[in-house]
Amino acid sequence: MMSRKGFYRGLVAATVLLVLCATLKNVWPPRTPGTRFDNKPKTVSVPTTTWPYRLVGNGNQDDIQINQDNSTYLNDNAKASLAKDIEGETHVSWFDMCSRKDDNDVAKIQQKVKHIMFLKVHKAGSTTMEYLFFRFGIHYNLTLVLPKNGFYVLMRDDLSDILPIRQDAHYDMLASHTIYNSTKISRVLPEDTIKIGIIREPFDRMVSAAYYYRDIRKMPYLSAVPKDNFISNLIRNHSVYDTNEFSQTKNSMAMDFGFPKGLTENMSYAISAYISKLSSEFELILIMERFEESLILMKRLLKWDTSDILHIATNRNKHIQVTPDTEDLAKFKSMCFLDYAIYNHFWRIFESKIASEGKSFKEEVEYFKTVLDSVNAFCRNVKEGDNFKVDGSQWNCPFTLTSRDCKAMEMDLDVISLPILRERHIKIQGL
Structure with a gap:
């Protein structure tokens, strides 16, 4: 008959073995940065132009790949940065996304309706x-x-x-x-x-x-x-x-x-x-x-x-x-x-x-009015080179406005107008 001491030793050994197996399951096989748990590449649509907006932080526009159908993906460098961000190691500020907790949140920017x-x-x-x-x-x-x-x-x-x-x-x-x-x-x-x-x-x-x-x-x-x-x-x-x-x-x-x-x-x-x-x-x-x-x-x-x-x-x-x-x-x-x-x-x-829409709708409207008041106040007194940061909330990711953004919202004809949009269109389409 097994002694009580031997029984506890066996129990401890079994527990250690279970913990080891669980740990190996999470780290093996080794994952390539920027891949999902199912090894499918992570992709995310991001802005591909710096006008009148810009890529902020340490972003490199060369990391952005544009397909023939105009869909936009991140190359390996950007995917690696994205993977680190998801693990909480760094913050990819250059596409102004909120902190992500799981794979589904990565698709937030992809889900934006564009048609x-x-x-x-x-x-x-x-x-x-x-x-x-x-x-x-x-x-x-x-x-x-x-x-x-x-x-x-x-x-x-x-x-x-x-x-x-x-x-x-x-x-x-x-x-x-x-x-x-x-x-x-x-x-x-x-x-x-x-x-x-x-x-x-x-x-x-x-x-x-x-x-x-x-x-x-x-x-x-x-x-x-x-x-x-x-x-x-x-x-x-x-x-x-x-x-x-x-x-x-x-x-x-x-x-x-x-x-x-x-x-x-x-x-x-x-x-x-x-x-x-x-x-x-x-x-x-x-x-x-x-x-x-x-x-x-x-x-x-x-x-x-x-x-x-x-x-x-x-x-x-x-x-x-x-x-x-x-x-x-x-x-x-x-x-x-x-x-x-x-x-x-x-x-x-x-x-x-x-x-x-429920109770949260009214709360979001009031929050939006507060943000608008702050943005309008900034734009009324903005000087060249000024920035205005808006913190994240349950309704938005954090973002930063510049003096050029104010000009775009004010419909400054030197920043955004039909002639400028036509010129942009002709250049992009190669007409």
């Missing part, structure tokens, strides 16, 4: 959004659908009004002015493209447009309206001054969303049918009056980071505040029945989306 169609709606904050998408496209080396001349794209059936691309390339994003046409869009953008639009309360949008297109763009039909009681005159005498079915002050949002001509206020079935079509094709409609909430909804939908949705509001045309009386408002709602149908429908959808 996007944004529908610009006149005088609804859409220029701010357009340049937000332009900055994102530059940051991630995306191919933008750009007009050859002017500001509009996809207005010709043969698509000859957009800058072409190489045969082996594809477009990634559209954010320029267009009249929504799902057929044309499907001809230029990938099948998995997410469509986003924006709307604004119709009366407020009309007032902003009326003053802007009268005072800045000098549109003849608006210049003809008496300046005294300008908005009231425009509404009460729209059959005299605003005679077109669609204009910048009459069902303008419906025009941008591609509504067919010939609809009347009593054609509720046809109007509802087209709005239902839009609902099925657009993943998200932003609302200008609730801009920060809209951006957080978009951020979550696109799997973007806080740094991707920073902005400085621009293109604001100051004018007197107008409050319509009951009669003018009723006439305007009848005049712009399509815009109100759009707005009311997508407002309800917007509310339901927010309700489904």
Whole structure:
């Protein structure tokens, strides 16, 4: 019979053997830095351009490999750095990723949606959004659908009004002015493209447009309206001054969303049918009056980071505040029945989306507003060479802004503009 002393010695030996086996399992076979536990290479999309953004820290742009399909991978040097970062040995600051705890987190930057169609709606904050998408496209080396001349794209059936691309390339994003046409869009953008639009309360949008297109763009039909009681005159005498079915002050949002001509206020079935079509094709409609909430909804939908949705509001045309009386408002709602149908429908959808996001949504919106205030304060007083660091949080990775980033957000024409974007496109595509 085994003695008690012998029994304990055997137990200790067995325990040591089990620990040794477990240790060998974790270190054998030896792993090559930058490989998964299943020996598949780690890959991560990163910015492949330093303008207007930059690779920070010790990053080396030569470590980035670009495939023919525009996908971006890290070479062995970058993979090794990434592997060390995952093990907690170093911090790869040059692509501004958050600290990762497991393999799944490495894919965060890969998961960002990059195939996007944004529908610009006149005088609804859409220029701010357009340049937000332009900055994102530059940051991630995306191919933008750009007009050859002017500001509009996809207005010709043969698509000859957009800058072409190489045969082996594809477009990634559209954010320029267009009249929504799902057929044309499907001809230029990938099948998995997410469509986003924006709307604004119709009366407020009309007032902003009326003053802007009268005072800045000098549109003849608006210049003809008496300046005294300008908005009231425009509404009460729209059959005299605003005679077109669609204009910048009459069902303008419906025009941008591609509504067919010939609809009347009593054609509720046809109007509802087209709005239902839009609902099925657009993943998200932003609302200008609730801009920060809209951006957080978009951020979550696109799997973007806080740094991707920073902005400085621009293109604001100051004018007197107008409050319509009951009669003018009723006439305007009848005049712009399509815009109100759009707005009311997508407002309800917007509310339901927010309700489904839960308590953390409101917290993230408040956090985002705080970040925006800090960023705007920095950019108002920024000097060349200044940096502004934003710490990481549960909603974003840490990031750093420079004076050039401020210029890009302010739409400085020396930093970002359609001519610069066209030049970039022609160079990348080798045209």
